[in-house]
Amino acid sequence: MLRATLRSLAAHRGRLLLSALAVLLSVAFVVGSVIFSDTVRHTFDRLFAASAADVTVLPRDAPEGRDQTLSGAQPTLPAALAAPAAEVEGVADARPEVRVQNVTVVGDDGRRIGSSTGAPTIATGWYPEPRRVVELAEGRPARGDREALLDRDSAERHDVSVGDRLRIVAEPATTEVEVVGLAAFTTTNPGATLVFVDPDVAARLLLGDAERATSIAVTAAEGVPHPVLRDRVAAALGEGYTYRTAEQQSESAAEELGTVLGVIRWVMLGFAGVAVLVGVFLIINTFAMLVAQRTRELGLLRALGAERRQVRRSVLVEALLLGVVGASLGLLAGVGLAHALVRLMGLLGMYLDPADIRIEPVVPVAAYAVGVGVTLVAAALPARRAGRVPPVAALADTEVSAVGRPLRLRAALGAVVAVAGAGALVLLARAESAGRAGMWLAVGVALTLLAAVLAGPALVRPVVRVLGLGMPRAFGPVAVLARRNALRNPRRTGATASALMVGLALVTGLSIGGASITASFDREVDRTLGADFVVQNESFRPFTSEVARRVGAVEGVGVVVRERFVPLRLALPDGSTHRTIGAAVDPELDEVARVEYAAGDTAGAVGADRLALDRRFAARHGLEVGSTLEAGFVGGRTAELRVGALVESGSPAPGGDVGAFLGLPTLERHQVAGQDAVLLVNAADGTGPPVLRERLERALADLPQVQVRDHADYKQLVRDQVAVLLYLVYALLGLAVVIAVLGVVNTLALSVIERTRELGMLRAVGMSRRQLRRMVRLESVVICLFGAVLGLALGAVWGLALHRLLALEGLTVLAVPWWTVAAVAVGSLVVGLTAAVLPALRASRMNVLDAIAHE
Known part of the structure; x- marks a missing residue:
């Protein structure tokens, strides 16, 4: 059996190549992220150790x-x-x-x-x-x-x-x-x-x-x-x-540093997990099709005396070898990826020495655990099906399969999981804290994704029929054949489309979240910011008091309100301590900002030894106007502060949802001197904003650490920062789409081999090479559109759930990036056409007589 397995693997090495590539990419991403984060940590550890005094x-x-x-x-x-x-x-x-x-x-x-x-x-x-x-x-x-x-x-x-x-x-x-x-x-x-x-x-x-x-x-x-x-x-x-x-x-x-590195590492490993998940679909599909194509071969082995467990073991050995090869190549590719990340960070301003790259013993262990483990798990179900092939199958001309009952069972199971996922998202909608809502979001996303994977094959027939309604008119009988080919094996179509679905769902959900963040911030700026100009650093770092002095001396300036970020430790009534970044502002806040108060007013918020708290935070901890609590400041000083106001959102001015704010005189009594983070500037009567902006920029020309922005500039700053994060997400999710494309290519290539005789008959009865290529391309497009429909629907659900989580943080505007949705749909067509190029070319080049005689 071992020799037969090795010969089978050698005979089908071309068919397994794309699956090995999927394993390679998945392992490379895991290895690259681990090596990169270890290298960064080692670099900083050496720096810290070299600079620290004995005491x-x-x-x-x-x-x-x-x-x-x-x-x-x-x-x-x-x-x-x-x-x-x-x-x-x-x-x-x-x-x-x-x-x-x-x-x-x-x-x-x-x-x-x-x-x-x-x-x-x-x-x-x-x-x-x-x-x-x-x-x-x-x-x-x-x-x-x-x-x-x-x-x-x-x-x-x-x-x-x-x-x-x-x-x-x-x-x-x-x-x-x-x-x-x-x-x-x-x-x-x-x-x-x-x-x-x-x-x-x-x-x-x-x-x-x-x-x-x-x-x-x-x-x-x-x-x-x-x-x-x-x-x-x-x-x-x-x-x-x-x-x-x-x-x-x-x-x-x-x-x-570890907190920051931990976020980077887990984000990268999260996307590696997406790549692994997408790769699983590809491997399952590949082995399922190989088992189906080798029905007669496996049946013959059974007829010659091979036991079921030997047949199963044969398929698993093929998967093991595939996993070892893919993991080995992925390990090498991961080291290369880590080098590329080091170079990339150098271009972005973090300079790491490639000679410092660390490859810890856990790296190869993780590589083979992911590569071999994922491949064996993905091949387990096809191996089980292989063991069930009866000896009589060796005499049959067609594939022995039974798709009815398992498909209904999967649909029912998917419906149950979908209900559980919907329940988690309902609990998210009712959550009152962001932490609890985040937990339910993770559960809901996982369950709804699992439900879509389970129920996907059951959705193939109704959805594909609708997607293909207009195709016969546009492309004629070839389109009918393409649609029927996609409907022939719903399990295969569903598994192939699921790989694409995962990436598109994440792109759609995160795009809705990003668009909602920027739209919410735009509305918040319009609603609360009354200043003509904001003076601040691009990275929100503080700046010296020289900036405020110069701004205050500019001709035409009416009022300048300073804002400083304040690390606070609040001793709550239940005995716990809450750490937050608050803000300290000048008492003239009302002249440059429109703060929405649930109770109290600005005079109470910035008065002596007073502070304002976010309404929701105060409600959760039993605080109200008049309550007192101990606040710890930088330098170890503490003070008893009285709650003077409750606000609908924690931030009185640009700088984020800080959760609390107080007056600058109070801060200066209890904390060592800090630095301003934001200046809010209004023009004096008789001075137009364009004139004042020119004067401000001239006065601050030799202080490049700060910039002068109006409302539109400030909104664009936030949009750009959100866009950078989204572009990073899109780039990383591109890996999942690449693996999904490999899955479509693999499915079509194996499908062409599986239907060799059928394609030969079509050519024999008059179908041209061009029509045959078109049929394969249309089949690919239908599969990808099916994945896009599932991905967009799932991503929309995730985006709405994410918006609910953002709403708990004060970002209440829901925005749908329709251009992104349209790009996803068009991109699916491009993916379908691209993935079908090689399989369609191979199908059209078949010799008609050899294809008809194919066994």
């Missing part, structure tokens, strides 16, 4: 990661703490360090020097010691407050060389410096921009206070364990600070 002393509850990025707050501690720290037993050295991220570096040409992907721009002192992650590559260290070094990677990207002039825009002031040296990273630089100044003046230039520092770096004497030294330093300096070993500091930084 670091930080301000209590200093903001990190996203909190620091959004708030711009920079807590400090006394630089004088370095002296008592240096006296601790086991300390080799202790010194104050200044390191800030809320700076902008501007070149001679007025352009910002930095990454466009959100990587930070960091200004720090040049501390000569082995732990530094950079080394002097050119020039000399900076001396005094008019010199600086720049990292060589950034210098090369922005054409900066020694002797050029730069401006460092920091919160205390803007400083003009000369580049006196370039620093090269000793590890891979993922994209950050580093500027180094003289450590003796760093605190004054970057913090505005020569007696402050952002941390104290402590170096351990030889042989002193880091945890022991940390405890000694903590005992000497007291409880008012945070103490971390090098390992803890690296873990903290890696944990923040």
